[in-house]
Amino acid sequence: MRSDARRNRDLILGAAVDLFIERGPAASMEEIARSAGLGVGTLYRHFPDRQSLLEEIAADSLRRLYDYAQARLDTAPSGWDAFVGIIEQCVALPLALTKAVSETPLDKPELDALAERSDALIAEAVTRAQKQGDLRRDLSPAQVADMLSVIVCRPGIRPGDPLITVFLDGLRLRPA
């Protein structure tokens, strides 16, 4: 692969990730290309269609999340800490896209499996935090995950957004 081609491929992926985080999965191929400083044709040289670009980013994003969540569950001092860490990681990733992907029927069973296993890790963190008395018990892990996705998939959200602080405070169970 020629050196400029490799560089451009990275430019495209970077621009796409930024746009997906910023505006959600609505970003058009045109926008992505322009934001990378390239023409649409170039984009299509590297990714045969929109779907494949989506899949590439989703796969990468999910893989990172999975690895992070696993590590965090192993090392965090408590379930609550693991949970908070995972949420922060989610926010930093173009996950809105993963959601978009999961809304379209996807031909990559690999991704589905990965998403499922990530969900299981999140549920594990929630359950642990609930057992340790740090997270309210009137919600199922699935409900918590749903809420999480509302926050995390919000276009333009950034780590440290007050919405996250409020949300976490609302989930936290404090000794009365």
Next chain:
Amino acid sequence: MRSDARRNRDLILGAAVDLFIERGPAASMEEIARSAGLGVGTLYRHFPDRQSLLEEIAADSLRRLYDYAQARLDTAPSGWDAFVGIIEQCVALPLALTKAVSETPLDKPELDALAERSDALIAEAVTRAQKQGDLRRDLSPAQVADMLSVIVCRPGIRPGDPLITVFLDGLRLRPA
């Protein structure tokens, strides 16, 4: 106006409101008509275009919210209670639509004014609740309103949704 015409007009408005609450402002004219059990042509007999249907519902919705908020501010025992009441009212209204309207340049300055005055009432409730020590003080009324809109504009949200409970708990300031 013929009796069937009046009845159908009401059917259309009802169906549109339901769909807007359910699926957000993405509902198409076709869907609205079918859901009302009528043809598109009938819809267009009553509302010359989509915009005017939107405006009619938005105006009504905003007017209710405004009236409710004002009454609530006058009678609620505390700023916090007023705030909670207003949020619940928002959720019951097709407000997602109001947001959609505010995203399109709108030729109805009447609506803009109403929206502005409603915002002011909400800000008033927030400020009062903050002064009374019931609502966290590290957020401006505008920030609270932004969060509110995230929750309220979520398609399919219903009064009593756990998301609202968690959100309110996160906003509440409890004596340490």
Next chain:
DNA sequence: TCCAAAGTGAACCTGAGGTTCCGCTTCCAC
């Protein structure tokens, strides 16, 4: 019974966005 008002939905129109394609440019092995 009559007809203006109202209803109907297939057809039309438009715009947004994905995709293609071909002439031009750039890299790089020789």
Next chain:
DNA sequence: GTGGAAGCGGAACCTCAGGTTCACTTTGGA
């Protein structure tokens, strides 16, 4: 330096969803 394969650009094309129209049928009510 040069040839040419690899890469780039972006206008043009295609498709599809959804708003809108309209010629025709049905209906309320006098």
